[in-house]
Amino acid sequence: MRKILLVVIAVTFYSNQVLADHPPKKMMRNIKAFSQLSVTGKLDSFDVNYFAYGETPNGETTSIADKKFDKILADKMNLAAIIIRDGDIIYERYASKREIDSNTPLTGMSMSKTAISASIGALLCGGKIRTLDDPARDYSPFLANTPYSDVSIRNILQMNSGVSMLGRSDEKKFNQKARGVQKFSGKADVRDAIKFYTSAAREAGTKMNYHSSDSLALSVLVEDIVKKPLAQYFQKTLYSQFSESGFMQWTADKSGTTVSYSDLTMTARDWANFGQFLLKQKKSDTCLGKFFNEGVSKSLNTGKKNGSRYGYQSWVFDVHSQPTMVLQGHGGQFLVLDEKTNTVLLTISVNENYKAGNLFSNIGKIAELLPQ
Template identity: 25%
Template sequence: MLKRIAVNAITMTLALAWNAPAQALPLPLLPHIPFYETDTMSPSTHPEPLLGEPERGTHPDATYVFNGQSHTVGEFLDRSSTRGFLVLRDNRILDERYFGGYSADSRFNSWSVGKSITAAAVGIAISEGKIASVEDPVTEYVPELAASGYDGVRIRDVLHMASGIAYDESTNTDPTKGSTNTMIRMVAGISLPDQSRAMARERPAGTQWNYASMDSFVLGWIVSKVTGVPLSSYVRDRIWGPAGMASQALVGHDYADNTVGFCCYHATVRDFARFGLLYLHGGEVGGRQVVPREWIDESTHSAEPYLQPHQLIPARPNASENAFGYGYQWWLGDGDRGDYAAVGFLGQFIYVSPKDGIVIVKTSEDLNSTDHMAEALQAFRALADAAR
């Protein structure tokens, strides 16, 4: 019964979304309500403090130019169906607001922001000696993939979304493609390991960026195999508690108890911000190294030409994604600013600017989120500049 309800919910949401106005979703709560089974991650016994409260009714704003036109951040937040918004300078709150009935206690779906959390778990597993190197093939740790398109593919290439598998995630509204198809099949009872084993190779690994949520599931599967616990349990014990998260979170899994990994971490805006702070502070919280500093540096830099800003999708030079490069499941800002972001479907963001000491979280219900990716980068940078 639960499977049928979940499939019907996805199908109805997609059908309505195709006919919905661009500015808002027709069913505003569905994007952030789990339509799959979940595990629970308990909060830390020592939450990382976020200091200060913005004066009621006052919100910092900034102006930026995008595609030759001037905009304000406030206008962009409205146009992109923002539901939660938080700006931190280090641990101090500069701005916090919620829209559409949400609040600081609301849990939001990470969508693909969760890929960056899963990648952090990979880095921790390497530091613990459970994974020897990103140069190892995934099949060394998950031999079940030996007959699939992942056979012999390096973990590094999977982290870079360059596994070479045939996976078309160029649209989220076609139920036969990409992560939409993966999720529909998952809630219909086809496990994520079974789906990953069916992946075929389309091109040599390590030669071309191709966004594929299945790559992120495989990363989480590796972590689960080498640690002997579900990915959600490992994230709870190695990240959620040690990083000082203040609220309970939910993590989606399939009907065989495999953590989704490429999405579906349900948490508050403040706890997503604490994850951003973890990276801003070099992986350290309260004097404890939670994520290795070397891993954070590797994750947020790439040397490969095809991973550089304006090179991700060479066939579509005007694609919004091309404003970024790509690291280990993080989107890298262009230019020499050194900023980066975790980005999710429908406009979820954790933006980090180490140069400015700024973390910005934006949760949304934005049907034009892909088109807004490049503009969001400029809006966040404008706020970072204004906060100096």
């Protein structure tokens, strides 16, 4: 596989909110922007850096029709849906009218966060991290001089660092600074974004707060351990084990540090393959599987009405009355790893409001509706 580092490429976001809401037309424009980034090289006015690996897919397209699954997943909001059961793809559909097919690179939004935790798990299994209860300062000279210094890796993984203020009102600033867009155009800097916090908001481990700052801290942590960006480590160590297309893309700041809270872009099949890879690790109870199983068993209550909990940079929902690891992204990106039925469900959407129900509120129930 050929590896390419592409830098100083223009990327656009169509609102000052920068992916802060879910209108379908805006989501579609942003998804298209990411999918075309490595082809056009220009996506409007903001110069950002990114890593791209392999060639943009252009092979024969694939799909597997099944009307019984269409009843749930052939929704006007859906761009791509894949079901893997017992290791085989049994359903695959794409929104062809929107020019989406199996070759289209699709951003996973916050599903990207689980690529971070998989990398942390690989470092733990490889002996590069002694224990998740070690403080960040033991591994990162940069984080040692931030409010993350005394925070355990486990608390950062679970969005429980205590560094960010409760809520997400200031998150837009972090995202824009990390990517280098809007008022931070040309000044993309993950470390400077982390430095926005000069002190912690509360004691670590006392209350989880879903915020991009913890994911950015983990990107720096991985980079300081392996002396290469998170994107490079993930691609070589993990992506290479499940990739079908060979193409992967992830944005970076001006120094090459991975913008980790979002932006990982792969084909839908590779996203589904990622889910299948993780499901296999969990069911086989490998070292990496034990890591994610622990994330599920020790997941934190989010206080949300949907009953969700938070594990290691991924969510936990009850599916078939069993705590189930779920990757979740803005607007309707979901990977459900249903161990009871040995099924992986992928949805990539422009909005979460399906006829079958709101994905954020009902993803567990929707997974249960899939015909056996």
